[in-house]
Amino acid sequence: MSKSHFSVAIIGAGPAGISAAATLNRYCIENIVIDDQVGPGGQVYRNILDNDNDKRNFLGEDYFKGYKLVNQIFNGKIKYQSKSTVWQITDGKEIALVTDGKSEIITADYIIIATGAMERPMPIEGWTLPGVMTVGGAQTLLKQSAIAAENAVFVGNGPLLYLTAWQYIQAGVGIIAVLDTTQAKNWRAAIPYAGRALLQPAMIKSGYDWLKEIKKNTNFISDVKNIEIIGNGKVTSVQYETGNGVTGKIETNNVFIHQGVIPNINLTMATGLSHGWNKSTFCWEPETDYSGKSSNDYIYIAGDAAGIDGSKAALIAGRIVAKEIINRFQPSRVSKLDLMIERLRYLHICSIRPFLNRLYRPSENFRTPKLDKTIVCRCEGVSKSDVIAALTHRIAGPNQLKAFCRAGMGRCQGRYCGLTVQELIATHNNENMEDTGYFRLRPPVKPITLAELASLKGSWPD
Amino acid sequence: MFKRLETKSVKPLTISFEGQKIKVLENDNVASALLRGGYLECREAGKNDMRGPFCMMGTCFECLVKIDGKPNQQACQTPVYENMQIFKQVTPSLTIPEKKENVDE
Amino acid sequence: MARLAEKVAQRPIIIIGAGIQGCATAFFLSQRKKRVIVLDKDNIARHASGVNAGGVRRLGRNLAELPLSITAMDWWNKIDKLLCIKNGFNRQFYVKVALDDYGVTLATKRISELNAAGFEHENWIDKESLRRRIPAITKIAKGGLIVEGDGWAIPWKITLGFYDRARALGAKFLAPVKINRIKRYCDHWQLKTDFGTVETDCIVNCAGAWGGRIAKMVGDNLPIEAHAPMLAVTDQQPMFLNSVIGVMGATLSLKQLQNGTIIIGGGIRGKALPEKNESHLTPAGLGKFIRTAGEVFPHLKDAQVMRAWAGIEGYTPDHLPIIGRGSQSGIFHGFGFSAHGFQLGPGVGEALADLVMKRQPRVSLAAFKPSRFENDLI
Numbered sequence: 001m002s003k004s005h006f007s008v009a010i011i012g013a014g015p016a017g018i019s020a021a022a023t024l025n026r027y028c029i030e031n032i033v034i035d036d037q038v039g040p041g042g043q044v045y046r047n048i049l050d051n052d053n054d055k056r057n058f059l060g061e062d063y064f065k066g067y068k069l070v071n072q073i074f075n076g077k078i079k080y081q082s083k084s085t086v087w088q089i090t091d092g093k094e095i096a097l098v099t100d101g102k103s104e105i106i107t108a109d110y111i112i113i114a115t116g117a118m119e120r121p122m123p124i125e126g127w128t129l130p131g132v133m134t135v136g137g138a139q140t141l142l143k144q145s146a147i148a149a150e151n152a153v154f155v156g157n158g159p160l161l162y163l164t165a166w167q168y169i170q171a172g173v174g175i176i177a178v179l180d181t182t183q184a185k186n187w188r189a190a191i192p193y194a195g196r197a198l199l200q201p202a203m204i205k206s207g208y209d210w211l212k213e214i215k216k217n218t219n220f221i222s223d224v225k226n227i228e229i230i231g232n233g234k235v236t237s238v239q240y241e242t243g244n245g246v247t248g249k250i251e252t253n254n255v256f257i258h259q260g261v262i263p264n265i266n267l268t269m270a271t272g273l274s275h276g277w278n279k280s281t282f283c284w285e286p287e288t289d290y291s292g293k294s295s296n297d298y299i300y301i302a303g304d305a306a307g308i309d310g311s312k313a314a315l316i317a318g319r320i321v322a323k324e325i326i327n328r329f330q331p332s333r334v335s336k337l338d339l340m341i342e343r344l345r346y347l348h349i350c351s352i353r354p355f356l357n358r359l360y361r362p363s364e365n366f367r368t369p370k371l372d373k374t375i376v377c378r379c380e381g382v383s384k385s386d387v388i389a390a391l392t393h394r395i396a397g398p399n400q401l402k403a404f405c406r407a408g409m410g411r412c413q414g415r416y417c418g419l420t421v422q423e424l425i426a427t428h429n430n431e432n433m434e435d436t437g438y439f440r441l442r443p444p445v446k447p448i449t450l451a452e453l454a455s456l457k458g459s460w461p462d
Numbered sequence: 463m464f465k466r467l468e469t470k471s472v473k474p475l476t477i478s479f480e481g482q483k484i485k486v487l488e489n490d491n492v493a494s495a496l497l498r499g500g501y502l503e504c505r506e507a508g509k510n511d512m513r514g515p516f517c518m519m520g521t522c523f524e525c526l527v528k529i530d531g532k533p534n535q536q537a538c539q540t541p542v543y544e545n546m547q548i549f550k551q552v553t554p555s556l557t558i559p560e561k562k563e564n565v566d567e
Numbered sequence: 568m569a570r571l572a573e574k575v576a577q578r579p580i581i582i583i584g585a586g587i588q589g590c591a592t593a594f595f596l597s598q599r600k601k602r603v604i605v606l607d608k609d610n611i612a613r614h615a616s617g618v619n620a621g622g623v624r625r626l627g628r629n630l631a632e633l634p635l636s637i638t639a640m641d642w643w644n645k646i647d648k649l650l651c652i653k654n655g656f657n658r659q660f661y662v663k664v665a666l667d668d669y670g671v672t673l674a675t676k677r678i679s680e681l682n683a684a685g686f687e688h689e690n691w692i693d694k695e696s697l698r699r700r701i702p703a704i705t706k707i708a709k710g711g712l713i714v715e716g717d718g719w720a721i722p723w724k725i726t727l728g729f730y731d732r733a734r735a736l737g738a739k740f741l742a743p744v745k746i747n748r749i750k751r752y753c754d755h756w757q758l759k760t761d762f763g764t765v766e767t768d769c770i771v772n773c774a775g776a777w778g779g780r781i782a783k784m785v786g787d788n789l790p791i792e793a794h795a796p797m798l799a800v801t802d803q804q805p806m807f808l809n810s811v812i813g814v815m816g817a818t819l820s821l822k823q824l825q826n827g828t829i830i831i832g833g834g835i836r837g838k839a840l841p842e843k844n845e846s847h848l849t850p851a852g853l854g855k856f857i858r859t860a861g862e863v864f865p866h867l868k869d870a871q872v873m874r875a876w877a878g879i880e881g882y883t884p885d886h887l888p889i890i891g892r893g894s895q896s897g898i899f900h901g902f903g904f905s906a907h908g909f910q911l912g913p914g915v916g917e918a919l920a921d922l923v924m925k926r927q928p929r930v931s932l933a934a935f936k937p938s939r940f941e942n943d944l945i
Contacts, residue, residue, distance in 0.1 A: 036520060038491075038541060043519060050489065055468050088850050091838075096850035105850055118521050130502035130514035137518035140538075144518075145487075145494035146467040171467050233512060234502055253463065253502075264521070272845070378516075379523065381508050396610060403723050411523035411802065411873060443848055447523075447534070447802065447871035454861050456854030461705070461862045534802070534871055554805040554827050 004106045006032045006079070008325060009095055011086050011267070012114035013073060014042020015066065015311045016303025019318025020112050022072040027326045027333065030077040032106070034097060036085040036446075040073045041066065042116050043136065044311040046143045056146060058171035060163070062206070063143075069315065088443035089113075089271045093298060096443070098452045105456065110298050110325045113268055113286075114318065117261040117304035120283070121416045122156060122366055123384075125374045126229025127257060135258035139164040148173040152254035153238050155227055157182040158360045159207060161258040166210040169217045177219040177250050179240050181259065183363050184223040190359040197355035199348060221248070225365045229255055259362040263305050266413055269441040273299065277434035280357050281308060282367070283419065284438055290343070292321035300325065309350050316346045368423050376424070377417040379410020387421060391428045397437045398422055411447050414439040464497045477546040492537035492548060493518060493525045504537060505551040526551040579604045580923060581758060581767040583781050585740060586616030587722070587909060588901045589773035590729035591916025596923060597736035604767075605733070606760065607742040608777070609844065612726035615775055616909065618878040620798055620820045620832035622811060623910045624717040626661045630684055631887055631934035632911065637688075638930050639914030640716070646913070650728035657825075661717035662692060662701070663813040664863055665709045670815035674712045688714050703807040705863055712815065719811050719822050722909055729916070749784040756785075756897060769897045769923055776841050776881035778889070778902030782937075787893045790884050790940055791903050795839035795846035795877035796832065797853060801870040803827035812863055819859045829870065831860050834906050837877040846877035880906050883940075890915060890935035892922065899923060900937050 008024055010017045013035035024031045033040075041048045045066035053064050073080050081099065088096040094105050119134045126132065135154065141147045142164070150173060154165050157180050168175055197204060214220055226241040235255055241247045262283040269275060274287040274295035285307045292300045302321040303314035320342050323334040369376065372385035382405050390404035398421050401407060407421050408414040414421075418439050426436040444453075451460040473488040479501060486495040493515040496504055503512040505526050515525040518538045525537035528549040537548075580596060582589045585607035593603045607613070623643055625636045646655040665671045674691060681689055692713040698704060734740065741762060748759040749770070758765045774781045779791035808823040818833040835856045838847040853875055861867060883889060883903040888911070890901050901919045904911065918928040 036539075038539075052470060055470055058467075088848065090849065091847060094850065103850075103854065118519070119517070128507075128511070128513060130512055133515060134517050137516060140518035141464070141494055141497065142467075145490055145498070147464050147494050147498050148467060149464050173465075173467070233510075272847070378507075378513075381511060400610070403727065409874070411526075411871075412521060413874070415521050442874060442876050443850075444872055444875060446520075447873050449534075449868065450801070450857050450861055450870050450872065451868040453799075453854050453872055454858035456851055457858045460868050461858075461865050532869060534869065554803050556806050556825070556827055558806045558809060 004104065006030060006106065006108045007329070008110045008112060009034065009106060009108035010112040010114055011095070012042065012116055012303070012305070013037070013040040013080065013082070014114060014116045014303060014314065015044060015069065016116070016305070016314035016318040017042070017112065017114035018070055018073050019315045020114065020302055020322040021078045022069070022075060023319045023322035024326065025072075025075050025077045028077065029326060029329065030079070032079040032081060032108075033073060034081050034084050034086055034095070036083065038083055040080065040082070041070045043140070045070050046140055051143065058167050059143060060167060060170070066311075085446055085448070086267065087445050087448050089267065089299070091272065091296070096456075098448055101449075101452055101455070103448075103452050103455045110300065110328065112321055112325070113294075113299060113301045113305055114303045115264050115267055115305045117308055118264040118415060119258055120260045120262045120362060121420050122257045122259045123369045123374055123376055123417075123420050124155070124227045124229060124257065124366060125369065125371050126231060126235070128375050128378055129229060129231045129235050130233070131231065131235035131253050132229055132255045132257060135161045135164050135256045138256045139167065142167055142171070149254035150174055151176050151252055152256055153250055153252045154178045154256050154258075155181070155238065156258040156366070158258055158260045159356065160261065162207065162210040162214060164256070165214050165218070169213050175218040176252055177221060178214055179224045179227060179238070180220065180222050181224045181227075181363055181366055182222065182360055183225075184243055186359050186361060190355050193355035193358055197352040199351040203352050225363070226370065227366075259366055260360060261304065261308055262419070263307060264415070266415060266441055267445045268294070268301065268305065269438070270443050270445050271296070271299065278307065280354070282362060282433075291324040292317060293324070309353055313346060313349045316342055316349060320346065368420055368427070376420050377407035377410060379412050379416075380406040382407040382417075384424070387424050388428070391425065395425060398425060398439045401425065408439045413441060413445070463500060466498055475542055475544045477542050477544075477548060479548045480550060486542050488542070490542050492527060492529065492535070492540045492542055492546070494538075495542050496537060496548075503550070506553055508553065577602070578755060578767050579739075580769045580771065581606065581765060582771045582773055583746065584773035584775055584778070584902070585611045585730065585742060586614060586773060586775050587612070587726045587729065587912035588775075588904070588915050588919070589771070590726050590733060591912045592771055592773060592901065592919040593733040593738040594729045594736070595916045595920035597733050597738040599920060599924065601924070603733070603738040604765065605738060605740045606744050606746060606758075607740070608745055610742045611730050611740065612723045615878040615880040615906075616726045617723040618798070618876055619722050619906070619909050620822070620830055621719045621722045621909065622661075622820055622822075623656060623720050624661050624714065624811065625688055625910075626712060626714040626717055627663060627813065628907070629887060630680070630686075633686055634930040635911055635914045635918070635932075638917070639911050642913035642917070643720075643910070646720075646725065646728075649913075650725070650732050652724065652728045655725060655728060656720050657718045658716055659718040659810045660713055660715045661811045661813070662697065662711045662713045663815050664697070664704065664711040665815045666705070666707060666817075666862055667709070671709050673815045674710070677712060701808065701810065703864055703866055705865055708863070717811065725912070729912075746781070746784070749781075751895065767897070769899070771899045771901060771919055771923060772893070773901045775902055776839070776879045778881055778900065782893070782900060785893055785898045786895050787898070787900070787937060789889055789900065789903070789937055791881045793839040793841040793879055794882055795837040795879055796834045796906050797837045797848055797856070797875060797877045798830065798832035799853065799857065799872045799875040801829040801831070801867075802873055804829060804867065804870050807864075807866070814859060814863060817859050819856055819863065821860055821863065828873075829867070831857065833859070839877075839879050841879050844879070846879050848875050848877055880904070882906070888915075888935050889937050890918065890932050891937050893937060
């Protein structure tokens with residue numbers, strides 16, 4: 001039987017996870033990296049080991065810089081287990097996972113959750129139509145399969161949207177329009193944070209370059225406050241209205257939507273870790289101390305899973321968390337000075353975040369749907385009006401809502417509707433978002449077949 | 463429509479979707495293969511409610527298809543292989559079927 | 568004198584716990600024009616009564632519970648009218664399948680035991696009839712114990728139904744509210760809560776897994792342990808079942824809802840942390856009862872578990888509930904249903920209302936009397 005106990009188990013083979021594994025490896029601490037994708041790299045460095053710089057240089061320099069890091073996953077004492085989905089972490093330091101239809105339980109002295117981020121739901125009218133995808137999805141198609149949609153419309157805001165649109169332009173793929181939903185007033189509101197942002201001139205320059213290229217090569221429409229995707233069985237056009245009252249209709253079969261990224265909290269919440277509501281990024285984050293430790297003494301969280309700070313910060317966070325764990329095995333093995341320098345690096349790299357967060361704050365126009373008929377819960381087909389109707393029953397929070405409508409009970413387990421439902425309830429009950437709370441999430445963190453679950457106890461009966 | 467940007471020297475394969483043969487590349491996943499083939503929808507979520515790949519990272523569960531008889535397969539998480547038979551995922555019937563007369567033993 | 572009598576008559580009955588037992592008791596008392604206040608430390612149907620498997624069965628019960636269960640079943644058969652709801656009770660049949668010879672032996676023993684006590688509702692169903700009625704059942708099933716007319720309900724729907732009707736009839740519900748102390752004061756009781764002090768002549772303790780804590784506050788030491796039986800719900804499957812399934816000699820309960828999803832439970836326990844309102848699932852335990860489900864319906868191999876959970880339930884040492892008068896005047900207990908109290912709920916509510924109003928309950932509650940534990944605790 002293969003080994004089932006590790007000193008450290010890392011969940012997620014993105015920049016934070018691999019950085020942590022490589023650091024532990026340098027200090028000779030054996031560890032396992034469990035990841036559900038076919039190859040390492042997470043989202044940001046997806047498919048990097050296969051991508052050839054010559055052929056896919058439309059992806060940009062920053063992407064290819066990740067090659068060396070990601071390759072470290074094959075180093076010495078790191079056991080890399082791909083295509084494995086973790087479905088539960090217990091308080092007994094057990095990790096239940098499934099690989100190729102078979103479940104197993106492994107144990108570890110310490111666990112690092114580095115499961116990264118996902119895109120914030122953007123429930124605009126028509127968002128469930130075939131032909132609508134997330135911007136992250138469009139970028140994944142570029143990285144994984146070098147596939148792009150001609151004459152698409154990009155809708156929303158945020159660095160990932162601008163980067164992906166820029167990559168499309170580099171690849172020679174025509175974009176009809178970018179409907180930017182950044183509210184005009186955000187520019188002024190972000191000024192107080194601009195000073196600190198200047199500590200990251202390279203990042204600022206990148207962003208500026210992207211936007212310049214985009215405005216040169218597509219129809220860039222700012223301050224969009226209303227969007228409807230139209231179609232019957234598939235997308236045929238997008239209608240929009242700007243803050244100045246300018247309206248328009250664009251014919252297209254592909255729409256890519258995005259309004260920022262948020263930590264993917266399903267595993268951390270199902271594990272029972274404490275979470276807090278971040279007022280400036282409008283999302284839930286697991287509570288961690290300065291060392292990356294969660295509310296559970298042996299579980300650490302690194303990278304975007306702890307809070308959105310970007311891939312460069314994730315690299316440093318992975319190192320910090322690994323070093324903190326190394327010191328728990330062997331006190332003072334990593335010096336206080338070393339850790340202090342790492343933390344300063346981290347703070348420095350994050351100096352642009354407050355500016356980006358304020359500038360690209362998701363607008364209230366798009367956090368919940370405008371129209372009653374718009375789908376809120378994609379999995380169960382629950383519309384805004386269904387949720388509002390259920391709220392007439394004096395619902396205390398998202399969990400009581402489940403008794404009256406099926407929002408949140410589908411396969412994605414609230415990933416694409418949780419924040420929307422929470423805000424609809426908070427608005428209706430006239431309370432703060434953190435007081436409303438979120439769905440009570442439980443294992444399994446992803447749907448798992450009866451045979452896969454039962455395989456813990458033997459093969460499936462004939 | 464989705465187009466392929468370059469074809470490195472990657473082995474071509476043939477798979478089928480709803481009985482139609484599609485030419486794909488060895489390192490495609492089912493979702494990218496379908497999108498490139500012009501198929502934007504792959505799942506019936508309800509009456510007049512078809513869905514297709516959405517997030518491409520395994521979190522939205524929109525791209526469910528039936529592969530070689532197995533339902534609930536996430537197309538974006540499944541690499542293609544030669545002769546793979548893919549069908550759209552449909553909503554299950556909500557009436558109990560009649561028992562067949564000739565039951566073994 | 569008249570004024571004093573009036574003042575006494577104004578004290579409401581306090582029910583602690585807004586699960587099905589508390590809400591049903593509140594309903595029956597309110598129906599009989601009694602003033603009732605229900606206190607709950609969380610909210611209506613928050614724990615076992617909101618998240619159990621919803622089995623409505625006489626099948627498989629301890630003989631001592633059968634009279635109460637049969638009385639409750641009368642109410643279940645009129646539950647829509649009683650609670651002004653629709654489709655409250657899915658009346659089908661319930662089969663405990665025998666998968667092996669041991670199962671058959673258990674079933675035979677059970678039938679003779681029941682018949683000897685005068686009960687005839689559980690019968691043997693043979694292999695052919697079973698396969699005719701449930702075509703999807705495993706080929707190796709040898710038959711089973713069947714009860715026609717048992718079935719299932721959605722637990723929060725029924726508990727909320729009792730809550731709604733009780734409120735409509737004048738009952739008041741306060742939640743969340745914490746009870747800090749219960750004191751005997753002159754001829755009545757005082758409950759010190761974080762909402763203030765409430766006075767009453769009569770307290771009904773329906774506090775479920777926390778029933779022991781409340782009992783202690785009123786001078787009764789009653790043994791109760793909190794456990795967390797686990798459940799799972801699957802994705803939509805093609806309809807194949809119109810009955811509830813158990814297994815002789817194993818832990819399983821399985822049913823298919825009208826929307827095609829399957830609820831699988833039975834009682835395999837996770838970890839309960841009642842002081843934190845938390846219950847934790849154990850992967851190995853989940854694997855166990857899911858595998859048992861596979862033994863009965865192997866065709867469900869690729870069905871997916873969408874969600875698993877565990878409610879917090881109270882268990883007594885003999886797995887029989889505690890229903891009856893406490894040692895002090897004005898105290899009544901109705902808790903400790905050991906994971907099979909849901910079906911009894913309407914019957915328990917009626918019986919507790921009878922006790923409170925000093926009427927003779929329709930069935931004997933002797934088997935459930937709180938005093939049966941007196942010697943054990945010394």
